[in-house]
Amino acid sequence: MEKERNNINVNDIYMMKKSHPCGGNLWTVIKTGVDIKLKCNTCNRIIVLTRFDFLKKFKKKVSE
Ligand SMILES: [Zn+2]
Secondary structure (H helix, E strand, C coil), X not given: CHXXXXXXXXXXXXXXXXXXXXXXXEEEEEECCCEEEEEECCCCCEEXXXXXXXXXXXXXXXXX
């Protein structure tokens, strides 16, 4: 289970617990590592979260 949670890959799409101010809550992973870079699927804004924060904030993986 823990292994599964840490399996974050580029192009995976995640739903976050809190939606973005633009109204969307689906994000595409564009870079992984210590930090996770995500692009909002609705407004194309890019954010960077630490892996730790990311694991706390996402709700579920939508597709990979
Ligand atoms: Zn957005």
